[in-house]
Amino acid sequence: MSIMDLDDLDLRQLDAFAAVMSAGSITGAARLLGRSQPATTRLIQDLETSLGYALFHRSGPRISPTEQGVLFHEEVERLLVSIRHIRERAQAIGRGDARPFEIAATPALSIGLVPDALAMLEPHLLPRLLHVQSLSAEHVVQSLLARAADFGVASLPIEHPGIDVHWVGEAPCVAAVPAGSPLAAQEMVRIADLAGQCIITMANPYRLRRRIDEALAQAGVVPERMIDTNASLAALAMARAGLGIAIVEPATACGLCPEGLVLRPLDVNIPFLFGTLSPTAKPLSATIVAFNDALQAVAARRLPGFRLHEPGRKDTLADAVYGATATATAPAAPAISKRGSAR
Template sequence: MNVRQLEAFQAAMTAGSLTAAAGLLGVSQPAISQLIGQLERSCGFDLFTRAGTKMRPTREADVLYAEVQRMFIGVGRVANVAKALRDQTWGAVSVAAFPVFTRRALPEIVTTFCVNRPDVRFSIDSMRSRSLIDAVATQQIDLGFSILPGDRPEVDSQYVCSLRGVCILPIGHRLSAKRLIHAKDLDGENFVALGPNDHSRFLLDKIFEEANTTRRIQIEVGQSETACALVANGVGVAVVDPISVYNNVSPNFVARAFEPVMTFDLWIIKSKTARPFALIETFSEFALQTILRMAETEINVLQTR
């Protein structure tokens, strides 16, 4: 018993005659007769009774036909899944990113990617770069977006771009008319600083030290979005990554280019040891190109207003 014999049997049951079945499969009538004869010998019973050119299925044939139909429905499902995998419209992807990227940029990237892929499922998590590198290394997630390159041998780090830090000021601040804010301009200003655990804190402290500039740090925060909210409330000024102000609709602060230039690098972290999956590679490339477009348009516009 083989699939070709079952196809001939299904066609004969569906079409009602050997001639019509031959037309369905694009073969000759003798070929259909031969395949059904082979299937009958395999089964050990007749599938059709014949009277001249007419044929009627036996009751055994009816029972077998129901099973054959279920089998071909299953084969059809397998074929559909195979096609979806080939077209990369089916599957599951787990992604993690540092918190502000998860809230500001990643939803837009994933939403756009899924527009023509309704059967692709995403799992999205927010974690600090160190943690997500470990998560990719241990294959807890498929892909990570990090501000640090991976420092583990199990991961690959793909550099995406460097984003220039921006100075954010309350609306009506004395410096808001300037298009470029220098570190020296902020001498004596109330300043909202990121905490010592943030990777940019050391770089920013060094910039202000070299500029011989004193800031009045009254509040330290763990995340740059919190700094944006405090600046919007008029607490002080801050220097943050441009992703924090991307799509930020707050009318109470402005973003300006900042010098000396301080950059925030963005990396895509992938596993070296995970089994390959084309959908993950496709999403990774899509995300990379989308981020570059964001960097060239919206984010850079904020730096020059």
């Protein structure tokens, strides 16, 4: 392997690499870039020479990314997005426009709350350039810490010394039931009714999935099958297709429920917790303040059972997010409770 000479890297090479990854072929990338195929091939070869490793496996006209190519693409994609934003900001400065507003939100919240909150803002508060990134909660935090985003909306847990939490909301999860299912005729879905059913839900074991698994275990419910996904909208689509009953957070379900599904409350409270975030010590603009208030108003109007937590009450929040911790002297009450019982 040759020694890397990264001083030779240029944006044309990175653009060519990103285009090949998107198109899946040199020919497709050349068409995307408006370049000739030999020129695009040469840019990729020069990039590999500078890096000192191959980005693609080659088998005749077919190519596929190497493991190093996949990893490198993650970095290049972030860089190219940043460069595009820098260009946009430079143009905005030249025109005297307001600074672009960068929002990072989890998919559920970018679908369920963000659009209506933005629609509530006065036109003069919206800059000409507005970027909404749909990211995992972990990547929302990373974007805020890197100052790549001005404001974040994400599910909990989120505890980081570089992040300010402005408010925390809670709303119970709901069951999304195909309209033709017998359960659709019920006003409420009992967790016991899900025994022997296919349950569709979230995959991340450190967030909502853990609370759903706890609820099923406490009720002694054994599903026939579990299907998990990283997006609530995908869970809803699979429930609509008749694959099972989806247990999802309420933001996506109440904000964009597909036709053919009905939403029903569960007889146990499976809390979905989320909050609004910004980098610590970064002043909030008038746009951010208004957007933060609008998000809370939309959540209160749209999400059944919505309530606010005080971000400063860390013990209460920890119990709600992680589940109450049992002690040697007395067991603490569980965070997941029957509807109507004390929490």
